[in-house]
Amino acid sequence: xxxxxxxFFACLVAVLLVWQIPSLYNTFVAESVSTPFTLYSxxxxxxxxxxxxxxxxxxxxxxxGREYTEEQFDSILPxxxxxxxxxxxxxxxxxxxxxxxxxxxxxxxxxxxISPLDLNKPRLGIQQMLESMSGRVxxxxxxxxxxxxxxxLEFVKMSAxxxxxxxxxxxxxxxxxxxxxxxxxxLSGNPTDRKEYDEGYxxxxxxxxxxxxxxxxxxxxxxxxxxxxxxxPEHLFITEFPSRKWLCFISDTQGAFWVVERDSxxxxxxGVPRFNPxxxxxxxxxxxxxxxxxxxxxxxxxxxxxxxxxxxxxxxxVYSTPSQTLPGLRFTSTKxxxxxxxxxx
Amino acid sequence: MIKAIYYKEWIKTRWYCLLAxxxxxxxxGYAMMRVARVCSLKGADHxxxxxxxxxxxxVDMLQFVPLFLGLAFAVVQFAPEMHHKSFKLTLHLPIRASxxxxxxxxxxxxxLLGIFALSLLxxxxxxxxxxxxxxxxxxxLSTLPWYLAGVAAYLLTSWIALEPTWKRRxxxxxxxxxxxxxYFLAPAPEAYNGFLPLLALVTLMYxxxxxxxxxxxxDGRQD
Numbered sequence: 001x002x003x004x005x006x007x008f009f010a011c012l013v014a015v016l017l018v019w020q021i022p023s024l025y026n027t028f029v030a031e032s033v034s035t036p037f038t039l040y041s042x043x044x045x046x047x048x049x050x051x052x053x054x055x056x057x058x059x060x061x062x063x064x065g066r067e068y069t070e071e072q073f074d075s076i077l078p079x080x081x082x083x084x085x086x087x088x089x090x091x092x093x094x095x096x097x098x099x100x101x102x103x104x105x106x107x108x109x110x111x112x113x114i115s116p117l118d119l120n121k122p123r124l125g126i127q128q129m130l131e132s133m134s135g136r137v138x139x140x141x142x143x144x145x146x147x148x149x150x151x152x153l154e155f156v157k158m159s160a161x162x163x164x165x166x167x168x169x170x171x172x173x174x175x176x177x178x179x180x181x182x183x184x185x186x187l188s189g190n191p192t193d194r195k196e197y198d199e200g201y202x203x204x205x206x207x208x209x210x211x212x213x214x215x216x217x218x219x220x221x222x223x224x225x226x227x228x229x230x231x232x233p234e235h236l237f238i239t240e241f242p243s244r245k246w247l248c249f250i251s252d253t254q255g256a257f258w259v260v261e262r263d264s265x266x267x268x269x270x271g272v273p274r275f276n277p278x279x280x281x282x283x284x285x286x287x288x289x290x291x292x293x294x295x296x297x298x299x300x301x302x303x304x305x306x307x308x309x310x311x312x313x314x315x316x317x318v319y320s321t322p323s324q325t326l327p328g329l330r331f332t333s334t335k336x337x338x339x340x341x342x343x344x345x
Numbered sequence: 346m347i348k349a350i351y352y353k354e355w356i357k358t359r360w361y362c363l364l365a366x367x368x369x370x371x372x373x374g375y376a377m378m379r380v381a382r383v384c385s386l387k388g389a390d391h392x393x394x395x396x397x398x399x400x401x402x403x404v405d406m407l408q409f410v411p412l413f414l415g416l417a418f419a420v421v422q423f424a425p426e427m428h429h430k431s432f433k434l435t436l437h438l439p440i441r442a443s444x445x446x447x448x449x450x451x452x453x454x455x456x457l458l459g460i461f462a463l464s465l466l467x468x469x470x471x472x473x474x475x476x477x478x479x480x481x482x483x484x485x486l487s488t489l490p491w492y493l494a495g496v497a498a499y500l501l502t503s504w505i506a507l508e509p510t511w512k513r514r515x516x517x518x519x520x521x522x523x524x525x526x527x528y529f530l531a532p533a534p535e536a537y538n539g540f541l542p543l544l545a546l547v548t549l550m551y552x553x554x555x556x557x558x559x560x561x562x563x564d565g566r567q568d
Binding site: 001002004005006008009012013016019020121122124125126127128141143145147156158159161191192331332337338339340341 | 388389390393394396397398443474475476477479480483490520523524527530531532533534535536537538539540543550553554556557560
């Protein structure tokens with residue numbers, strides 16, 4: 001018994017050392033690598049960067065090394081700095097040969113963040129479905145929630161904690177009628193009243209077929225979305241941007257990144273070469289001319305410029321961000337919200 | 346003989362058991378009263394929405410209660426015997442010393458688990474009437490690492506209390522603090538779900554550490 005106890009104690013001390021020593025080193029010694037703020041400029045035709053130099057002065061450059069003043073930098077990124085340009089009275093009539101107004105810029109600009117933390121986390125299994133055609137300007141949160149079971153969609157009245165049989169049957173029947181096979185593999189929605197409009201949910205059924213499901217005037221709206229041949233979707237990201245041009249983004253099992261257009265339900269491939277949302281985070285800063293896509297990977301930060309018209313790859317840039325942290329045992333991670341022992345290199 | 350040891354432990358700790366039961370159940374009951382108050386003021390809908398949209402679990406006040414109850418239980422059970430040097434009498438009973446100590450730890454662990462189970466039952470009894478199964482399970486599962494930490498605190502404090510030398514007590518204390526930290530790393534509710542079975546097994550194995558203290562005690566080690 002004593003021998004077993006001694007071995008157990010030695011194991012515990014070893015685990016604590018492998019956990020705590022790298023953790024202390026990484027907290028107090030390891031320095032994080034910073035990269036410049038980078039955006040693609042359709043005006044300059046290349047990436048533009050903004051960073052502090054050694055004297056803490058701002059440096060404005062583009063990827064060719066050309067330096068800019070702050071005012072010039074505003075002008076080569078007119079969709080990003082449009083409010084500054086309006087304030088200075090320098091907002092142009094046309095950008096890249098296209099007539100624009102500040103309202104056009106405001107409507108077409110969007111930011112989208114996709115983090116592994118949003119995917120790799122415990123899930124409640126119930127969510128809210130808003131009324132997407134209430135006739136009111138402001139959205140309202142519903143008085144029920146829904147869960148997806150093996151056999152259908154089940155709405156539960158929150159105040160009484162009872163199942164709304166009629167509404168559940170109505171949605172289940174409609175979804176099954178459109179070819180939805182329960183249970184759902186994935187779903188993505190943004191059930192908040194702090195947005196301009198509601199598109200309900202995009203869902204993958206048990207066979208990974210894509211559906212758009214929302215509630216309109218209390219009734220189900222279900223639309224099957226045709227996927228390109230051979231594409232197997234893995235993760236869905238509903239957009240609900242002010243421009244109302246897109247329904248959602250999709251990452252597939254091969255690492256490709258797709259866009260679903262809202263009106264036509266067309267599924268278009270983007271020029272992002274590879275993206276694994278379970279391990280990598282993505283930031284998209286989009287405007288009416290281009291999208292700057294930043295992907296944070298293990299040892300690099302990659303930037304891709306996509307055309308806003310056909311989503312093709314226009315330019316790319318990679319910053320090396322070598323890890324300076326010590327390998328060791330960790331219980332938490334920046335990639336998920338679970339506590340479990342894992343060895344991180 | 347084991348029954349006699351259980352009886353001895355009961356006599357030693359019964360008032361603390363009652364106090365721990367009242368505190369644990371009282372905190373759980375108070376947390377439920379606060380939930381019920383929110384329900385009566387703003388309706389059950391509000392609870393559901395806050396849970397779904399803000400990942401709230403409403404019982405955060407219970408987080409360190411099991412830890413302190415477990416720690417205090419070990420102090421009440423072992424510190425007086427060590428202080429009055431009467432622990433050696435237990436070792437002279439006609440039973441293997443390790444078995445006698447194991448019986449003492451089983452008693453303490455079982456009492457603590459019973460107290461914690463009652464608190465969980467109090468929470469479940471109310472929550473399941475106003476929340477969907479997904480929601481009350483979410484709350485209960487999120488509290489399990491805290492209750493496990495209570496058992497861990499009991500076993501680790503027992504290990505420290507039974508240790509005869511202060512130098513080792515300090516070292517054991519540092520190890521114990523680091524081990525207890527593992528139970529409070531949750532970045533989100535239900536973060537421990539997959540890790541709980543392994544964590545529970547390792548927690549139970551902390552009882553082996555007290556055998557090291559027992560060995561040092563029997564060897565007559567002193568500062």
